[in-house]
Amino acid sequence: MKNIKKILLAATVGAAFAASGFVATAQADGAKIFVIGGKADDPFWSIVKRGAEDAGKVVEAQGGTVTWLAPQNYDNLGVDAAELIRQAIAQGATAVVAPDWVPDAMDPAFKAVADAKIPFVVYNAGGIEAADRLGAMNYVGAVDYLGGVAGGEYLGKAGGKSGVCINSLPGAANIEAYCKGFGEGITKTGGKSDTLPLPATAEGNVTAVAQAIKAYLLQHADVDSVFTTANLDAIGAVQGIAQAGLTGKVKVCGVNFDTGILAQIDSGAQACAIDQQGYQQGFYAVSILNGYVNYGLSIATREILTGPGVVDAKNIKATLVGAKQGTR
Amino acid sequence: MSAQSQLQEILRKGRIEAVRDSIGRLTRRPEMGSFLGLVIVYVIFAIFGGRVFLGSAGWSSWLNMAAEVGIIALPVGLLMIAGLLDISVGAILPASSLTVAIISGHYEFPAYFGIAGGLAVGVIVGFINGLLVTRTKIPSLIITIGTMFGVMGLTLGFTILIAGSTGVFIVPDTVTKSLLGVALGGMFQIGIFWWVGFVIVIYYLLHLNPWGNWVFALGGDRDSARDAGIPTRKLIMQLYMLSGFAAAFVGVTQVVTFGSAQVAAGSSFIFNSIMCAVIGGVTLTGGAGSVIGIVFGTITFAIVNQGIFFSGFDPNFGSIIIGALLLTAVLSNDKFRALALSYAARKK
Numbered sequence: 001m002k003n004i005k006k007i008l009l010a011a012t013v014g015a016a017f018a019a020s021g022f023v024a025t026a027q028a029d030g031a032k033i034f035v036i037g038g039k040a041d042d043p044f045w046s047i048v049k050r051g052a053e054d055a056g057k058v059v060e061a062q063g064g065t066v067t068w069l070a071p072q073n074y075d076n077l078g079v080d081a082a083e084l085i086r087q088a089i090a091q092g093a094t095a096v097v098a099p100d101w102v103p104d105a106m107d108p109a110f111k112a113v114a115d116a117k118i119p120f121v122v123y124n125a126g127g128i129e130a131a132d133r134l135g136a137m138n139y140v141g142a143v144d145y146l147g148g149v150a151g152g153e154y155l156g157k158a159g160g161k162s163g164v165c166i167n168s169l170p171g172a173a174n175i176e177a178y179c180k181g182f183g184e185g186i187t188k189t190g191g192k193s194d195t196l197p198l199p200a201t202a203e204g205n206v207t208a209v210a211q212a213i214k215a216y217l218l219q220h221a222d223v224d225s226v227f228t229t230a231n232l233d234a235i236g237a238v239q240g241i242a243q244a245g246l247t248g249k250v251k252v253c254g255v256n257f258d259t260g261i262l263a264q265i266d267s268g269a270q271a272c273a274i275d276q277q278g279y280q281q282g283f284y285a286v287s288i289l290n291g292y293v294n295y296g297l298s299i300a301t302r303e304i305l306t307g308p309g310v311v312d313a314k315n316i317k318a319t320l321v322g323a324k325q326g327t328r
Numbered sequence: 329m330s331a332q333s334q335l336q337e338i339l340r341k342g343r344i345e346a347v348r349d350s351i352g353r354l355t356r357r358p359e360m361g362s363f364l365g366l367v368i369v370y371v372i373f374a375i376f377g378g379r380v381f382l383g384s385a386g387w388s389s390w391l392n393m394a395a396e397v398g399i400i401a402l403p404v405g406l407l408m409i410a411g412l413l414d415i416s417v418g419a420i421l422p423a424s425s426l427t428v429a430i431i432s433g434h435y436e437f438p439a440y441f442g443i444a445g446g447l448a449v450g451v452i453v454g455f456i457n458g459l460l461v462t463r464t465k466i467p468s469l470i471i472t473i474g475t476m477f478g479v480m481g482l483t484l485g486f487t488i489l490i491a492g493s494t495g496v497f498i499v500p501d502t503v504t505k506s507l508l509g510v511a512l513g514g515m516f517q518i519g520i521f522w523w524v525g526f527v528i529v530i531y532y533l534l535h536l537n538p539w540g541n542w543v544f545a546l547g548g549d550r551d552s553a554r555d556a557g558i559p560t561r562k563l564i565m566q567l568y569m570l571s572g573f574a575a576a577f578v579g580v581t582q583v584v585t586f587g588s589a590q591v592a593a594g595s596s597f598i599f600n601s602i603m604c605a606v607i608g609g610v611t612l613t614g615g616a617g618s619v620i621g622i623v624f625g626t627i628t629f630a631i632v633n634q635g636i637f638f639s640g641f642d643p644n645f646g647s648i649i650i651g652a653l654l655l656t657a658v659l660s661n662d663k664f665r666a667l668a669l670s671y672a673a674r675k676k
Contacts, residue, residue: 041484041485041488041489043488043492043493043494046488046492170644196637196643197643197644197646198643198646199633199636199643199646199647199650200596200647201596201599201600201603201633201647201650202596202633203595203596204418204422204590204592204593204594204595204596204597205393205396205397205593205594205596205597205600206582206586206590206593207392207393207396207517207582207585208393208596208633210392210586211389211390211392211393211634211637212634212637214385214389214515215380215385215386215389215634215637215638216637218380218385218638219380219637219638230592231494231495231590231592232495232590232592232593235495235586235587235588235590236586239585239586242511242514243388243511243514243515244385244515245514245515258493258494258495258496258590259491259493259495259496259497260493260495260496260497260587260588260589260590261495261588263497263587263588264497264588323493326492
C-alpha cells in the first residue's frame with residue numbers, strides 16, 4: 001500500500017515538473033494570451049470564443065497559447081470577471097483580453113494588469129473610454145448607439161420616412177442607446193422617429209408584441225419602418241405587420257439575429273439585422289496582442305469597431321453558412 | 329274569490345317574485361363585478377381608441393392576446409380555486425415551442441410528432457409539479473418556482489446543444505398551420521376558437537361535474553376534503569397536468585403561428601395568468617371563483633393591454649393602468665362578494 005502511494009506521489013511530482021517545464025518553454029517561445037469572456041454555452045460568446053480560437057491558431061504556430069477564462073454563471077458578473085483577470089496574472093499571462101462589463105468592480109483588476117506591465121486590450125464592453133482610462137492598448141468592439149444609427153440609415157435609405165423603435169425593456173441603457181441611434185439614423189436621411197415602450201405584461205410574449213405593433217401601426221398610418229432590439233420582437237413585428245395588412249409597406253430591421261431571424265431575412269419578411277460581429281472581437285483582440293508580444297507590432301487605429309455589420313438580402317447566404325459553422 | 333283564482337294569484341305573484349329574485353341574484357353574483365369592470369374598461373378605451381379599436385382590428389388585437397393568456401388562465405384559475413399556484417407555466421411555454429421547433433423544424437420530423445412532443449413536455453412537468461406538491465410539505469409557489477428554473481435551464485441548454493442558437497425556426501405544413509396557426513380574415517388567430525373550446529370543457533368540469541365540487545372543497549380545506557373521501561392527491565396531479573398541458577398548448581400555437589421559437593419567451597404569462605384569474609374574481613386563498621369570471625377577467629386584462637396602443641395614452645404609463653385595473657378589480661370583487669354573502673345571509 002505504501003509503495004503504491006510512493007509511486008503515485010512520484011508520478012504526480014513528475015507530471016507537475018513536466019507541466020511547468022512545458023509552460024516555461026511556451027512562455028519563452030510565444031505569447032501567453034488569456035481571454036476573459038462569457039460562458040461558452042452562451043450563443044453570442046461561443047462565437048466570440050470561436051474568433052479568439054481561430055486567431056489562436058496563429059498564436060500557437062508561433063509557439064504561444066490562448067486560454068479562455070469564463071465565469072460559471074452571470075449572477076455576480078463584475079466580481080467574478082475581475083477575479084478571472086487576477087487569475088490570468090497569477091498564471092503568468094503575457095497579454096490579457098477582457099471586457100469591461102462592470103467598471104466599478106473590474107477597473108481595479110485592470111489596473112493590476114497595467115501595474116504588472118502586461119499589455120492588454122479591452123473588448124466587447126467599455127468602449128474606447130475604458131481603454132483610455134485604464135491604459136489599454138486598444139478597444140475592440142461595437143457601440144450600441146452606432147448599431148441603432150446603422151439601422152436608421154438603412155431603413156431611411158430604403159425609403160423610410162417615419163420609424164418606430166420597439167423598446168421591450170424600458171430603462172435598459174443599451175436598448176435606449178439603440179433607439180436613440182435609430183432615431184438619429186433615420187433623421188439623417190430625412191425621416192422622423194418615435195419609440196414604442198412595451199409594458200412588462202408583454203415580456204417574452206410574441207403575440208402581445210405582435211398585437212402591440214399591429215395596433216400602433218394602425219393608429220399611426222404614416223409609419224413605414226420598424227426597428228427592434230430583440231429577436232423575439234423582430235419575429236413579433238413581422239407578424240404584427242402582416243396582421244395589419246401592411247406586408248411590403250412597412251419594413252423591419254432588428255439588432256442581433258438567430259436562425260429564426262436569418263430565415264426571416266432569407267424569405268424577405270425582414271429587411272436587415274444589425275450585427276456587432278462577435279467573431280471579429282475575439283479574432284482581432286487576440287491578433288493585436290500576439291503581434292505586439294512577439295514582434296512589437298501595433299495597430300495605429302484606436303477604437304477598432306467590429307460593428308455595426310449589416311445582414312440583408314445581399315449577404316444572407318454567406319451569413320447562413322457562417323451561422324452553420326459557428327462564426328456568426 | 330274562488331279558491332282556484334286565489335291559487336292562480338299566488339302563482340302569478342310567485343312567478344314575478346322568482347323573476348325579480350333571479351335578476352337580483354344575477355347582480356349579486358361574484359362574476360358581476362368582473363363583468364362590470366369589463367364593460368367600463370371597454371367603454372373607456374372605445375372613447376379614446378376610436379373607430380380602429382371598435383372595428384375588427386381592435387377586436388382581433390385583444391382577442392388574440394386574450395385567447396393565449398386565457399387558455400393558461402383557466403387551469404391556473406382552477407389551481408387557485410384549489411388553493412394552489414403554478415409558476416412553471418412561464419417556462420413550459422417556451423419549452424414546448426422549442427420542442428416542436430427542434431423535432432419538426434431542426435430535425436424535420438412530421439409536425440404531429442413535434443406537437444405530441446411539445447404537449448408531452450407540458451404534461452410531464454405538470455406531473456412532476458403534482459408529485460412534488462402532494463408528496464412534500466413545501467408550498468406550491470416554491471415548488472413551481474423551482475421547476476420553472478429547472479425547465480428554463482433545460483430548454484436553454486438543450487436548444488444551444490442541439491440547434492446552436494437561442495431561436496429555432498420551423499415552416500409548418502398547411503394542415504398544421506390551418507389548425508393551429510392561421511389568422512382568419514388576416515387577423516383573427518385560430519387560437520381564439522381553441523380558447524372557446526377550453527372554456528367549454530373546463531366550464532363543464534368545474535360547474536357541471538362532481539369533479540368541480542372536489543376542486544372547491546380542496547381550496548376550502550385540503551385535510552377535510554381528504555377526510556371526506558376526495559382523492560386529493562390524484563386531483564392535484566390532474567390539476568397540474570392540466571395547467572402544464574394548457575401552457576404547452578399555447579407554446580405549440582405560438583410556434584406554429586410565428587414559425588419561430590425563442591428561449592426568452594413565456595415569462596410574462598406567469599403573472600398575466602394569475603392576474604386574469606384574480607380580476608375575474610378568483611381568490612388567492614382558494615375556495616372561490618368561476619370559469620365565467622376568469623373569462624371576463626381575461627378579456628378585461630387583454631382590452632387594457634391592447635387598448636393602450638389604440639388610445640392616445642402615453643405607453644410609458646401603460647403599466648400604471650394595468651396595475652390600477654388589478655387593484656380596482658380586486659376591491660370591487662370583494663365588494664360584490666360581500667354583497668352576495670350578506671344577501672344570502674339575510675334571506676335565511
